[in-house]
Amino acid sequence: MEKSSFFNSVSGDRVYRAEEWAEYFASFIGNGVFPVPSTSLQVVAGSGMAVAVKTGKAWINGYFYYNTSDLPVTLATADGVLNRIDRIVVRWDLTERKISVAVKSSAPATSPIAPALQRDADAYELCLADVLVGAGVTAISQANITDRRLDGSLCGVVAGVVDQIDTDAFNAQLEAWFADYKEMSVDEFNDLVSYMESLELLGDQQYAALEAYMNDFKTDAENDFNAWFATLQNVLDEDAAGHLLNLIQNNTARIEMLEAVLFNDITTNPFLILFDDLDGVTATGVWNAALQRIEC
Known part of the structure; x- marks a missing residue:
């Protein structure tokens, strides 16, 4: 079937639905988060078990989303003994006819796996961030939040025309660098701690040796004086x-x-x-x- 758009209506013969407009925009604007500002829809730690989604815009399947102010999102209470991952998403919901922020939680586990994104005819989700909710925690720190906006397979950045920028390689390189830097930093910190402990041990050993030497010197000096004095007493009877x-x-x-x-x-x-x-x-x-x- 041939389709064309958009033309003026004459006596109501040209009526276009929202889906047709979305299809039109989706043909040259790819899904993702708008890159300006750089904090667009960034997930940051809040107070207690709350996080906040920063102001920003997104584009999903030709539909526009705009969060005009920081949006608070409260996560469920942590499990007492197991960890979980809460995935913060922007969901395009055709049935509900809206785009909104939602939280998807994994099953509690020692090593939890982030829940899969829904991407079908009824819903399409962009992952903004993954939040590690540790066992028994009562507050979320920024260190527990992994930003996924640059991961093209989970979210990506809006770009025109036709498709979004391929950020997979960039994101993989960035995460690999960060992992290497983190590992190197931990190794250097451990080396520094070991060095400081060795200095402390060496200092203790040297102090103990000096203390022993001074005690021996004191004993020898007292013995020499007593021996000399005893000899003098024997001579001067x-x-x-x-x-x-x-x-x-x-x-x-x-x-x-x-x-x-x-x-x-x-x-x-x-x-x-x-x-x-x-x-x-x-x-x-x-x-x-x-x-x-x-x-x-």
Whole structure:
């Protein structure tokens, strides 16, 4: 059957339905999210179990969708022991005759799988984001939200004419880079932690070694002093001390006699100097044999 459009109606002979207009627009505008602004229909974390779909526009099968303000979406309560994935979609619903945001939840599981998109004659869905709802969580963080807008197989970006931009390769490359960067960052962080722990361990070992060295030095010093002091005590017993005192007194007496001879201006004879012994004494003068004396 041949079809053509659109012409003016004459007496009501040209009546066009919405489907025909949608078919017309779909022929040169592909499905997806409008790329301007870059946050168009982006899913962001809200408060508690809520997320928000940012303002933006989408195009599905020739039909136009426009979210004029941030749209809050509250997710169901998390399972107590299992995880799930909530897929945030923009759904074109021919039966309901509208396009709206909806949430599709996977079955709870240890490793859940995102629910499939419906794309048939009755409904067509674009995935905006996947949200990982962990077991027992009470709030959604941005880290749990995976943006799917650039994935051409799930959503894609609107482009004219005829088809949308193929963002599959770009999205795959971006996700691969992010995965590599994340893995590298984790490895570098673990290396840094290991290095810091090794420094801490080395510091503890060196401090313990220094502490042991100082304790040994203190003990050795105390032992050396005590040994020296004990030796000194053995040398300076009562007999040794008394002997030293006698020597000092004898030397003092002899020094006094020498001073008397040398410094008291003795010039007349006779005079007498007595010595206990002659150890260390050197005398000069004239020997008087008759009187048995040295005369100075």
